[in-house]
Amino acid sequence: MTVTQGPAAPQAGPILELDDLGVVFTTESGEVPAVRGVSLHVEPGETLALVGESGSGKSTIAFAAMGLLSGNARTTGSAVIAGTQVVGARESDLAALRGRTASMVFQEPATALDPLTRVGGQIAEVIRNHREMSAKEAAAEAVALLRKVGIPEPEKRATAYPFQLSGGQRQRVVIAMAIANDPALLIADEPTTALDVTVQAEILDLLRRLAAETGTGVLLVTHNMGVVADFADRVAVMYRGEIVETGPVEDVLLRPSHDYTRRLLGAVPRLSVAEAEKAAPAAVTEAPDTEPVAELRDVSVVFGRGRNAVRALDGVSLAVHPGQTLGLVGESGSGKSTASRVALGLIAPTSGTVSLFGTDLGRARSRARRALRAGIGVVLQDPVASLDARMTVGECVAEPLRVHHRGLSARDRRSKVAAILDRVRLPREVADRAPRELSGGQRQRVSLARALVLEPRLLVADEPTSALDVSVQQAVLEVISELQDELGFACLFVSHDLAVVQHFAQRVVVLRGGRIQEQGPTGKTLTHPETDYTRGLLAAVPVPDPVVQRGRRAERLAALAAGRTEVQA
Amino acid sequence: MSAVIQPGQVPGKATATVTASGARLAARRFRRNRLAVVGLGVVAFFFLFCFVGPLVYSTDQTHTLLQQVNLAPSGSHWLGTDAVGHDVLGRLMYGGKVSLIVGLAAGVLATVIGTLWGAVAGYAGGWIDAVMMRVVDAGIAIPALFILLVVSAITTPDLTGLIVILGFVSWLVPSRLIRAETLSLKNRDYVLTLRAIGGTHARAIIRHILPNSVSTIIVAATFQIADAILLVAYVSYLGLGVQPPSTDWGGMLSAGLTAAYSGYWWLIIPPGLAIILVVWAFNAIGDGLRDAFDVRGRG
Numbered sequence: 056m057t058v059t060q061g062p063a064a065p066q067a068g069p070i071l072e073l074d075d076l077g078v079v080f081t082t083e084s085g086e087v088p089a090v091r092g093v094s095l096h097v098e099p100g101e102t103l104a105l106v107g108e109s110g111s112g113k114s115t116i117a118f119a120a121m122g123l124l125s126g127n128a129r130t131t132g133s134a135v136i137a138g139t140q141v142v143g144a145r146e147s148d149l150a151a152l153r154g155r156t157a158s159m160v161f162q163e164p165a166t167a168l169d170p171l172t173r174v175g176g177q178i179a180e181v182i183r184n185h186r187e188m189s190a191k192e193a194a195a196e197a198v199a200l201l202r203k204v205g206i207p208e209p210e211k212r213a214t215a216y217p218f219q220l221s222g223g224q225r226q227r228v229v230i231a232m233a234i235a236n237d238p239a240l241l242i243a244d245e246p247t248t249a250l251d252v253t254v255q256a257e258i259l260d261l262l263r264r265l266a267a268e269t270g271t272g273v274l275l276v277t278h279n280m281g282v283v284a285d286f287a288d289r290v291a292v293m294y295r296g297e298i299v300e301t302g303p304v305e306d307v308l309l310r311p312s313h314d315y316t317r318r319l320l321g322a323v324p325r326l327s328v329a330e331a332e333k334a335a336p337a338a339v340t341e342a343p344d345t346e347p348v349a350e351l352r353d354v355s356v357v358f359g360r361g362r363n364a365v366r367a368l369d370g371v372s373l374a375v376h377p378g379q380t381l382g383l384v385g386e387s388g389s390g391k392s393t394a395s396r397v398a399l400g401l402i403a404p405t406s407g408t409v410s411l412f413g414t415d416l417g418r419a420r421s422r423a424r425r426a427l428r429a430g431i432g433v434v435l436q437d438p439v440a441s442l443d444a445r446m447t448v449g450e451c452v453a454e455p456l457r458v459h460h461r462g463l464s465a466r467d468r469r470s471k472v473a474a475i476l477d478r479v480r481l482p483r484e485v486a487d488r489a490p491r492e493l494s495g496g497q498r499q500r501v502s503l504a505r506a507l508v509l510e511p512r513l514l515v516a517d518e519p520t521s522a523l524d525v526s527v528q529q530a531v532l533e534v535i536s537e538l539q540d541e542l543g544f545a546c547l548f549v550s551h552d553l554a555v556v557q558h559f560a561q562r563v564v565v566l567r568g569g570r571i572q573e574q575g576p577t578g579k580t581l582t583h584p585e586t587d588y589t590r591g592l593l594a595a596v597p598v599p600d601p602v603v604q605r606g607r608r609a610e611r612l613a614a615l616a617a618g619r620t621e622v623q624a
Numbered sequence: 625m626s627a628v629i630q631p632g633q634v635p636g637k638a639t640a641t642v643t644a645s646g647a648r649l650a651a652r653r654f655r656r657n658r659l660a661v662v663g664l665g666v667v668a669f670f671f672l673f674c675f676v677g678p679l680v681y682s683t684d685q686t687h688t689l690l691q692q693v694n695l696a697p698s699g700s701h702w703l704g705t706d707a708v709g710h711d712v713l714g715r716l717m718y719g720g721k722v723s724l725i726v727g728l729a730a731g732v733l734a735t736v737i738g739t740l741w742g743a744v745a746g747y748a749g750g751w752i753d754a755v756m757m758r759v760v761d762a763g764i765a766i767p768a769l770f771i772l773l774v775v776s777a778i779t780t781p782d783l784t785g786l787i788v789i790l791g792f793v794s795w796l797v798p799s800r801l802i803r804a805e806t807l808s809l810k811n812r813d814y815v816l817t818l819r820a821i822g823g824t825h826a827r828a829i830i831r832h833i834l835p836n837s838v839s840t841i842i843v844a845a846t847f848q849i850a851d852a853i854l855l856v857a858y859v860s861y862l863g864l865g866v867q868p869p870s871t872d873w874g875g876m877l878s879a880g881l882t883a884a885y886s887g888y889w890w891l892i893i894p895p896g897l898a899i900i901l902v903v904w905a906f907n908a909i910g911d912g913l914r915d916a917f918d919v920r921g922r923g
Binding site (some may be wrong): 083084399400401424425426427428429431432433435436437440441442443444445446451454455457458459502505506509515 | 649652653812813814816817818819820821822823824827831832835836838
């Protein structure tokens with residue numbers, strides 16, 4: 056194969072063609088088929104989105120197309136990139152192909168870059184791998200690439216190390232590396248999943264622009280339907296290792312034909328956009344008169360000392376009222392998790408007061424504080440780390456009972472555990488199983504059962520569904536809100552997902568850099584926000600409707616351009 | 625989104641049937657390490673040899689028999705006799721009992737002390753951690769052998785005394801391992817959750833941190849046992865260990881060495897070989913256990 060010579064010439068026919076591709080992993084517990092009989096193609100200049108839930112095999116396809124699967128994978132069928140057969144190809148042929156004809160953008164920019172090499176040098180290396188060029192020329196080319204991907208002051212940034220760049224900038228560098236040799240095919244595996252929404256919108260804009268300018272074919276692997284609507288021309292939906300539906304993005308997202316696609320789209324929480332001038336629901340009053348179950352008053356938290364001090368929270372005041380759900384939203388680093396941990400008493404505030412159920416936590420004696428905590432339930436993000444792998448599900452759920460009701464007999468404990476498992480809609484038998492035998496959604500329900508077994512007055516949920524697939528997320532959120540109706544607990548709900556918060560919370564607090572940007576009833580704040588920041592945040596969320604999303608994108612870009620000229624004027 | 629499908633997440637199949645139980649997986653990984661399996665066999669052999677052997681091959685290990693000293697191996701004495709007429713094969717069993725008991729007990733004692741010390745230091749953090757770990761640093765700076773020699777010079781320890789002394793000089797390394805483990809475990813979500821709902825620190829350590837460090841603890845214990853057996857041999861070799869007529873492999877080696885120039889190899893080779901084999905075997909088992917547990921720790 057002579058793919059090394061010449062630039063990637065425009066080809067007649069698809070740039071990537073998979074035919075009856077199959078992948079089987081050999082693991083310690085046997086053979087696991089990951090991909091079965093997948094056929095698809097990507098034309099030059101086209102973006103094909105490969106969507107599906109975790110375990111559907113979409114990333115496996117991306118890796119198989121590049122010949123990057125680990126040694127325990129067996130690939131069958133055919134994968135052709137620009138005329139070169141990848142399945143069964145020699146490593147040297149593949150090396151000539153990768154980074155030249157086809158290149159890849161990975162999910163996590165922090166691990167895709169070498170932390171010990173300056174970013175300019177990393178880009179130059181990719182260039183020199185495939186092209187005869189002096190070090191100096193390559194360095195200049197790297198700077199040009201950094202400019203192309205929209206990094207300000209590219210000459211200066213080229214000498215930076217990855218840790219000196221923000222997540223979005225790092226992903227831009229990864230993209231610069233991917234396009235360094237004008238590839239004909241770009242495979243992007245969840246390129247924006249690790250990024251905040253505003254950054255995600257920028258990266259998608261960049262990828263769209265680059266693909267349009269150079270006629271590069273893009274295979275976009277993602278689970279986010281909004282990203283698909285924003286970016287893709289065609290969509291292939293994967294389910295259990297097979298493609299169940301392929302078609303133009305409008306057809307698949309607006310008129311899905313396969314049952315699974317319909318279910319998947321039905322589960323996606325949608326951001327309701329401020330088109331209809333509906334008044335905020337009257338049922339939600341501005342501030343209920345009841346005494347709050349948890350209240351932060353002018354709380355600041357500083358980590359570290361002296362010059363290294365980081366102000367994680369700055370003068371934050373918020374209150375959670377009985378029976379109400381307060382959504383805490385913000386981008387990464389906004390302090391939303393810190394705020395929830397302050398409310399839980401896990402982090403002591405540097406200044407300000409925290410009260411739980413009317414008692415000041417800072418003044419309470421440790422015994423009293425412990426008793427107060429019987430009224431709290433906690434669900435955290437990671438379904439794996441939340442449950443102790445050495446305990447059975449039943450022991451995990453019973454732990455709060457052991458802490459607060461020491462006198463309870465084993466039989467009473469078992470019956471309480473069984474009752475709460477019923478409530479979160481898990482079969483009682485799971486009590487004897489190990490957490491690792493359960494799926495992510497089931498584990499989060501176990502966490503929820505543990506949180507609610509003491510019938511708390513306050514549930515603190517820190518990104519409880521972020522690690523779950525949308526269909527599972529929906530089921531878990533439904534259980535939480537049903538139980539909230541039944542048991543009447545208040546809920547502090549931390550999330551980065553505005554659509555979820557919009558559906559789930561009555562009041563919302565928007566945090567940015569440790570400060571509260573604005574707060575108010577969800578219906579008002581998240582449809583008619585008062586601050587530009589919230590407005591920008593909302594505008595950046597892609598909605599899973601290609602037609603609407605196109606309009607939103609145009610609006611957002613216009614707003615950004617207006618903002619820029621305003622600043623300049 | 626995981627890039628590679630994990631066995632536990634295969635859609636369409638009950639996960640329980642796909643993933644074999646953790647213990648079975650660990651056992652399979654252990655078996656794949658051939659040396660570890662051989663090591664296990666060697667340890668099993670020596671235990672049988674020392675504890676069951678005397679029942680089959682009974683010898684007189686108490687009376688001095690001057691009419692048959694330093695006999696070469698023969699049909700009636702398979703490994704010959706030593707300077708006071710004891711049958712060497714029988715003595716190997718008799719001394720091995722002491723070596724194994726002291727080694728095992730001291731290794732386990734050291735691991736228990738180290739585990740508690742390390743877990744408390746790591747969990748408490750801050751200045752408590754700093755002080756506790758400086759104590760460990762100071763302890764590691766003093767060679768264990770030096771402490772043993774000093775202690776032995778002051779008193780003549782009996783079996784229990786020897787175990788306690790050995791345990792107290794060798795807990796330092798395991799304490800560092802467990803502290804490191806605790807540092808990562810104490811920020812796990814399940815520990816945070818427990819603390820948030822008002823669970824005590826003792827509960828967090830006993831119910832969560834220690835059970836989750838158990839693989840590290842077991843591996844550490846195995847290496848500690850190997851070290852302790854070697855330490856017993858050192859101490860006894862220097863004549864400061866268990867006192868005659870009782871003996872252990874180190875003591876036998878020491879006694880035999882005085883006759884080295886007379887060509888009485890059967891007094892030196894058997895105990896020396898026994899020490900080497902058992903210490904190696906425990907180390908091999910430790911390696912195998914580390915293989916078996918490490919991967920599992922990630923799941």
